[in-house]
Amino acid sequence: xxxxxFILHCRLVIDDALILSHGKYKNEISIxxxxxxxxxxxxxxxxxKYSLVFADEFLKETKLSAKSKIIILDCIKNHGSSGKxxxxxxxxxxxxxxxxxxxxxVLLEHAFRFAKESNSVQExxxxxxxxxxxxxxxxxxxxxxxAIVIAKKRIETLRKIYSTWSNINNINIV
Ligand SMILES: [Fe+2]
Numbered sequence: 001x002x003x004x005x006f007i008l009h010c011r012l013v014i015d016d017a018l019i020l021s022h023g024k025y026k027n028e029i030s031i032x033x034x035x036x037x038x039x040x041x042x043x044x045x046x047x048x049k050y051s052l053v054f055a056d057e058f059l060k061e062t063k064l065s066a067k068s069k070i071i072i073l074d075c076i077k078n079h080g081s082s083g084k085x086x087x088x089x090x091x092x093x094x095x096x097x098x099x100x101x102x103x104x105x106v107l108l109e110h111a112f113r114f115a116k117e118s119n120s121v122q123e124x125x126x127x128x129x130x131x132x133x134x135x136x137x138x139x140x141x142x143x144x145x146x147a148i149v150i151a152k153k154r155i156e157t158l159r160k161i162y163s164t165w166s167n168i169n170n171i172n173i174v
Pocket of ligand 1 (some may be wrong): 009013036037079097
């Protein structure tokens with residue numbers, strides 16, 4: 001994950017978690033978002049474990065309430081697909097981590113990556129469809145129906161964007 005992708009992902013997770021929480025627990029969500037994948041750049045698959053250790057040390061230095069610390073650690077510990085959040089904000093955060101996939105900025109990142117291995121725009125569109133279907137299945141494991149409704153609407157919008165790409169050849173450049 002590049003630094004740019006990391007920053008974008010964290011911002012999108014904050015935005016989506018706040019949509020789900022109706023703007024509540026903004027501090028906890030923001031801190032959790034910036035910390036949850038911090039160790040991913042260094043530690044790869046074990047990033048949850050290392051991010052949790054880092055977050056625990058970081059939180060000891062803050063004056064946040066015990067409740068806020070519990071929420072932040074729950075968000076970080078359980079944001080992965082196999083996580084089982086123990087707080088409602090933890091559930092929203094886990095859903096937001098998956099929802100962050102369904103954004104136009106992220107679509108372009110995937111499209112650039114898939115374009116290198118695709119022979120046609122149709123093949124690229126198929127790869128994007130597959131990616132979104134897999135992400136939707138992951139999201140369905142999170143117990144947040146609202147997030148699924150949001151994701152389905154966003155997939156429709158994103159499909160409209162990349163379905164127009166196959167018509168690019170028909171555009172006359174004057
Ligand atoms: Fe994440």
